[in-house]
Amino acid sequence: TSYKLNDNLTDTGNVDVIGNVKNSTLAAVLNYKWKVSENDVLKAYIDYYQQNSNDFKNAEITYQNGIYDNNQNNYDSNAKTEVIALQIDYNKVLSNNSNIDFGIKYTGTNRFSDLIVQDLIVTDFIEDTDQTTDINVSEGISATYVSADKKIGKKNYLKAGVRMEYTNVNKTNFINDTIIKQAYINLFPSVFILRNLTENQSLSVSYSRSLQRPSFYLLNDNIEKVNDFQYYIGNPNLNPEFTDKYAFDYKINTHNISAFFKSTQDKITEIYTIKDEIAYFETVNLGAQKRYGVEYGYKNNITKWWFLSASTYLYNESYVDEQGHSSFLMTTYGGSIFNKLTINKTTSLDISGFYMSPSASAFYVSYETYSMNLALNKTLINKKLNLRLDLYDIFNTFSYRTLREFETFKAYYRSEPNRRAINIKLTYNISNNKKVT
Numbered sequence: 001t002s003y004k005l006n007d008n009l010t011d012t013g014n015v016d017v018i019g020n021v022k023n024s025t026l027a028a029v030l031n032y033k034w035k036v037s038e039n040d041v042l043k044a045y046i047d048y049y050q051q052n053s054n055d056f057k058n059a060e061i062t063y064q065n066g067i068y069d070n071n072q073n074n075y076d077s078n079a080k081t082e083v084i085a086l087q088i089d090y091n092k093v094l095s096n097n098s099n100i101d102f103g104i105k106y107t108g109t110n111r112f113s114d115l116i117v118q119d120l121i122v123t124d125f126i127e128d129t130d131q132t133t134d135i136n137v138s139e140g141i142s143a144t145y146v147s148a149d150k151k152i153g154k155k156n157y158l159k160a161g162v163r164m165e166y167t168n169v170n171k172t173n174f175i176n177d178t179i180i181k182q183a184y185i186n187l188f189p190s191v192f193i194l195r196n197l198t199e200n201q202s203l204s205v206s207y208s209r210s211l212q213r214p215s216f217y218l219l220n221d222n223i224e225k226v227n228d229f230q231y232y233i234g235n236p237n238l239n240p241e242f243t244d245k246y247a248f249d250y251k252i253n254t255h256n257i258s259a260f261f262k263s264t265q266d267k268i269t270e271i272y273t274i275k276d277e278i279a280y281f282e283t284v285n286l287g288a289q290k291r292y293g294v295e296y297g298y299k300n301n302i303t304k305w306w307f308l309s310a311s312t313y314l315y316n317e318s319y320v321d322e323q324g325h326s327s328f329l330m331t332t333y334g335g336s337i338f339n340k341l342t343i344n345k346t347t348s349l350d351i352s353g354f355y356m357s358p359s360a361s362a363f364y365v366s367y368e369t370y371s372m373n374l375a376l377n378k379t380l381i382n383k384k385l386n387l388r389l390d391l392y393d394i395f396n397t398f399s400y401r402t403l404r405e406f407e408t409f410k411a412y413y414r415s416e417p418n419r420r421a422i423n424i425k426l427t428y429n430i431s432n433n434k435k436v437t
Contacts, residue, residue, distance in 0.1 A: 003067075003068075003229065005277075010065070010067050011063050011064065011065045011066075011067040011068055012063070012064045012065065013061055013062060013063045013064070013068065013227075013228070014061070014062050015059060015060070015061050015227055016059070016060045016062075017057050017058070017059045017060075018057070018058050019055065019056045019057035019058060019075075020055075020056055021053065021054070021055045021056075022053065022054045022055075023051060023052070023053045024051070024052045024053075025049075025050070025051045026048075026049070026050045026051075027047075027048065027049045027050075028047070028048045029045075029046070029047050029048075030045070030046040030047075031043070031044070031045050031046075032044045032045075038093075039092060039093040039094075040090070040091070040092050040093075041090070041091045042088070042089070042090055043088070043089040043090075043091075044087070044088050044089075045085070045086070045087040045088075045089075046084075046085070046086055047083070047084070047085040048083070048084050048085075049081070049082070049083040049084075050080075050081065050082050050083075051079075051080070051081045052078075052079070052080050053077075053078070053079050053080075054076075054077070054078050055075075055076075055077045056074070056075070056076050056077075057074070057075045058072070058073070058074050058075075059072070059073050059075065060072045061227060061228055068228060071119065071120065071228070072119075072120035073117060073118060073119055073120070073128075073225070074116075074117070074118040074120075074125050075115065075116075075117055076115070076116045076118075077113065077114065077115040077116075078113065078114055079111065079112065079113035079114075080111070080112045080113075081109070081110070081111045081112075082109070082110045082111075083107065083108070083109045083110075084107070084108050085105065085106070085107045085108075086105065086106045086107075087103065087104070087105040087106075088103055088104055088105075089101065089102075089103035090102055090103060096150070097150060097151040098148060098149060098150035098151070099148065099149050099150075100146070100147070100148045101145075101146070101147045101148070101161075102144070102145065102146040102147075103144070103145055104142075104143065104144045105141075105142075105143045105144075106140070106141070106142050106143075107139075107140070107141045107143075108138070108139070108140050108141075109137075109138065109139045109140075110136070110137075110138045110139075111136070111137045111138075111216050112135075112136045113133070113135060113136075113216075114132075114133060114134040114135070115131070115132060115133045115134075115224075116132050117131035117132050117225075129175075130223060131223060131224060131225060132175065133173075133175060133220060134173070134174040134175050135171060135172065135173050135174065135175075135220060136171070136172045136174070137169070137170070137171045137172075137216045137219065138169070138170050138171075139167070139168070139169045139170075139216075140167070140168045140169075141165060141166070141167050141168075142165070142166045142168075143163060143164065143165040143166075144163070144164055145161060145162065145163035145164070146161060146162060147159065147160065147161025147162075147190075148160060148161065154196075155195055155196045155197075156193075156194070156195050156196075157192075157193070157194040157195075157196075158191075158192070158193055158194075159191070159192045160189075160190065160191045160192070161189070161190055161191075162187060162188065162189045162190070163187070163188040163190075164185065164186070164187050164188075165185070165186050165188070165211075166183070166184075166185050167182070167183065167184055167185075167186075167213070167240075168181075168182070168183045169181065169182040169183070169219075171219060171236055180236045180237075182239075184239075184240075186211060186240075186242075187209075188208070188209045188210060188211070189207075189208075189209055190206070190207065190208040190209070191206065191207050191208075192204065192205075192206045193205050193206070200252060200253050201250075201251065201252045202249075202250075202251045203248075203249070203250055204248070204249045204251075205246075205247070205248050205249075206245075206246070206247045206249075207244070207245070207246050207247075208244075208245050209242065209243070209244050209245075210242070210243050210245070211240040211241065211242050211243070212240060212241050212243070212268070213240045214238040214239075214240065214268055214283070218234065218235065218238055218268070218283050219234065219235070219236050219238055220234035220236075228278075229277060229278055229279060230278070230279050230281065230411065231278060231279070231280050231281075232280075232281060232282075233280055233281070233282040234282075234283075235282055235283050235284060238268065238283060238284070238285060239266055239285050240266070241264050241265065241266045241267050241268050241285065242264065242265045242266060243262055243263065243264045243265075244262070244263050244265075245260060245261070245262045246260065246261045246262075247259070247260040247261075248260070254298055254299055254300040255296070255297070255298055256295075256296070256297040256298070257294070257295070257296050257297075258294065258295045258296075258297075259292075259293070259294050260291075260292065260293060260294075260295070260315075261290075261291070261292040262289075262290070262291045262292070263288060263289075263290055263291075264288060264289040264290075264291075265288050266285040266286075266288075267285065267286060267287055267288055267289045267319070267362055268283060268284075268285060269283070269284065269286055269287075269319075269361060269362035269363055270282065270283050270284075270362075270363060270364070271284055271286065271363060272363070272404065272406060272411075274406075279411060286321070286322070286362065287319060287320055287321045287322055287362060288319070288320045289317065289318070289319055289320070289361075289362065290317065290318050290319075290320060290326075291315050291316070291317045292315060292316055293313060293314050293315025293316060294313070294314055294315070295311065295312070295313045296311065296312050296313070297309075297310070297311040298310050298311070304342070305341060305342040305343075306339065306340070306341055306342075307339070307340040307342075308337075308338070308339055309337070309338040309339075310335065310336070310337045310338070311335055311336055311337075312333070312334070312335035313333065313334060313335065314331070314332075314333045315331070315332055315333075316329070316330070316331045316332075317329070317330055317331075317332060317359065317360055318330075318360075319360070319361070319362040319363075328360040328361065328362065328363070328365070329360070330358065330359065330360035330365065332356070332357050332358065332359040332360070333357050334354065334355050334356035334357055335354065335355060336352070336353065336354040336355075337351075337352065337353055337354075338350070338351075338352045339351040339352070346378060346379045346380070346383070347376075347377065347378050347379075348376075348377045349374070349375070349376055349377075350373075350374065350375035350376075350377065351372075351373075351374055352372070352373050352375075353370070353371060353372035353373065354369075354370060354371060355368070355369075355370040356368060356369050356370070363404060364402045364403060364404040365402065365403050365404075366400070366401065366402050367401035367402070367403070369398060369399070369400070370397055370398070371392075371393045371395075371397055371398040371419070372393070372394055372395055372397070373390065373391060373392050373393065373394065374390070374391040374394055375388060375389065375390045375391070376388070376389045384428060384429050384430075385426070385427070385428050385429075386425075386426070386427040386428075386429070387424075387425070387426055388423075388424070388425040388426075388427075389422070389423075389424055389425075390421075390422070390423040390424075390425070391421075391422055392419055392420060392421045392422075392423065393419040393420045393421070394420070396420045398416070398419045398420075399414060399415065399416045400413070400414070400415040400416075401413065401414045401415075
């Protein structure tokens with residue numbers, strides 16, 4: 001890392017991090033479908049997920065010119081997460097080429113996490129109480145929805161619905177004995193209209209409203225050290241961001257072209273403040289983000305042994321502050337590709353990849369990202385045994401790079417996560433004559 005003041009290099013530093021991560025995960029799913037009558041179907045779902053993790057890191061920061069002091073820290077974090085989801089859906093077929101669906105769902109999440117931070121003082125590691133955390137966050141989401149769809153004539157189709165959610169969040173900080181509560185209700189309407197022009201062509205328009213909740217990590221109200229000159233400040237008062245999306249789609253055979261506009265309110269983003277050469281950045285709800293663009297998609301069997309799926313996009317994005325001023329205007333493009341090559345009846349090879357040009361957020365610009373993956377699939381024992389070998393980021397090209405520029409401060413950030421990996425998955429399917437799998 002290079003540190004500059006008034007474009008003059010003051011010092012160069014290295015941050016070396018070593019450590020290990022241990023995770024254990026348990027997941028269970030139960031789905032049940034009951035055909036009440038010829039026109040009525042009831043579905044029930046129960047999902048359970050549990051994960052325990054431990055992440056230990058030792059970070060050593062050294063400087064070449066001696067302007068700043070070398071230092072070393074230990075970070076020992078433990079987390080336990082439990083999620084249970086209950087859902088019931090009811091579908092009823094009406095006599096006039098229409099359907100009605102309604103249902104209820106509850107998702108409960110409980111997450112306990114702590115972080116012990118130690119600074120190397122002479123020869124001993126001493127706990128840094130300003131960075132140590134110990135929190136418990138519970139979130140309950142109760143939702144209900146209703147939707148209806150109807151065929152109008154031979155060429156038209158209409159679907160509309162609305163979902164209501166009640167969210168209740170409780171956060172306990174055991175370090176300073178504080179409890180933070182949040183509760184809110186939201187409505188999410190949607191509408192979709194389709195017209196079939198010919199047997200192979202269709203036009204559709206749609207509108208939907210959705211939300212993105214802040215993660216438990218962002219709701220942490222403690223200070224976290226990134227390096228000697230950057231600190232992260234959590235924000236327990238973060239609210240969800242809401243997005244309204246309008247889309248127009250045209251499909252012809254295996255091609256799909258769409259134009260869209262997205263407006264995100266209460267955008268979750270980061271702001272910086274500078275004090276004594278240190279940048280403190282905090283995640284907040286601020287302003288809106290506008291995006292409009294076009295997308296193109298293609299799916300088809302090129303030959304008997306080659307299936308191709310590809311997509312590309314181009315969009316313009318800008319941030320609008322609370323005074324209505326636009327900034328960080330940027331045009332972004334990219335795409336993804338997926339190839340399935342069938343070698344024989346039991347063996348296939350997947351080749352996939354993506355590219356994304358530089359993009360803008362509310363207060364920073366992200367550089368281009370790209371990666372490529374391979375996967376080998378093999379079935380055995382009359383297709384009951386499935387073996388999959390994944391090779392992720394085979395050319396080791398994936399990285400995060402961002403640039404934040406202000407009147408008196410500029411930060412260039414680069415991270416190369418270890419996404420280059422090999423994953424082996426072995427699955428055996430057991431089924432009986434009653435179609436229970």
